[in-house]
Amino acid sequence: MEHKNILESIFPGVEPLKVPPYWLRSFASSQVQAAQSDVDTSTYEGRLYQCPLTLKLPDESEGWRLPIDPVITVKGKHRLVRRNVLKQNASAPRRGSVKELWAQEDYSISIAGILRSADDDALPESDLWTLRKYVEARELITVENDLLLIFGITRMVIESFDLPHTPGAANQQYSITAYSDDDFELLIEN
Numbered sequence: 001m002e003h004k005n006i007l008e009s010i011f012p013g014v015e016p017l018k019v020p021p022y023w024l025r026s027f028a029s030s031q032v033q034a035a036q037s038d039v040d041t042s043t044y045e046g047r048l049y050q051c052p053l054t055l056k057l058p059d060e061s062e063g064w065r066l067p068i069d070p071v072i073t074v075k076g077k078h079r080l081v082r083r084n085v086l087k088q089n090a091s092a093p094r095r096g097s098v099k100e101l102w103a104q105e106d107y108s109i110s111i112a113g114i115l116r117s118a119d120d121d122a123l124p125e126s127d128l129w130t131l132r133k134y135v136e137a138r139e140l141i142t143v144e145n146d147l148l149l150i151f152g153i154t155r156m157v158i159e160s161f162d163l164p165h166t167p168g169a170a171n172q173q174y175s176i177t178a179y180s181d182d183d184f185e186l187l188i189e190n
Helices: 003-010 125-135 146-150
Strands: 048-050 054-056 071-075 078-083 098-104 108-116 141-144 155-162 171-180
Touching: 071 146, 108 125, 125 155, 125 171
Parallel strands: none
Antiparallel strands: 048 071, 054 141, 071 108, 078 098, 108 171, 141 155, 155 171
């Protein structure tokens, strides 16, 4: 059985994500088309996409485009209130609860990628210092990314980040967990 057929049997209807191994020095990433009002966003929710991402702090004009395009996951959630009410009807008994939709919660954004040094024996120190500046920022971060734009996400706040052990001295993986921010002000006390 071919590799592709095995994946299709485990995950029917889901196309495998084609991401080159991290040790490749350069690669082209797939592009997601810019947002349009008639795009069905339900097909993107909860799936992985690799596309360019630029992070920008409020006092910056240019920002920082991540050197290797990360993999991004967007997850959404509604805030529901479920109420159990008596729903007896002799001719058509009903079951379940009555659902009230109160609000849509912030989008949860997961960003995972790798930083790579040109020198095979050196840590990507410059990129790590720049990444640290953004993940430790205690303010809103403006984001420029085609996938996030489809969901109307232009600002986010970082909740957590991780720099796990990565094989190879020139490589450093990272992951970031963030939440979208709309028109509300971020409240952070020092």
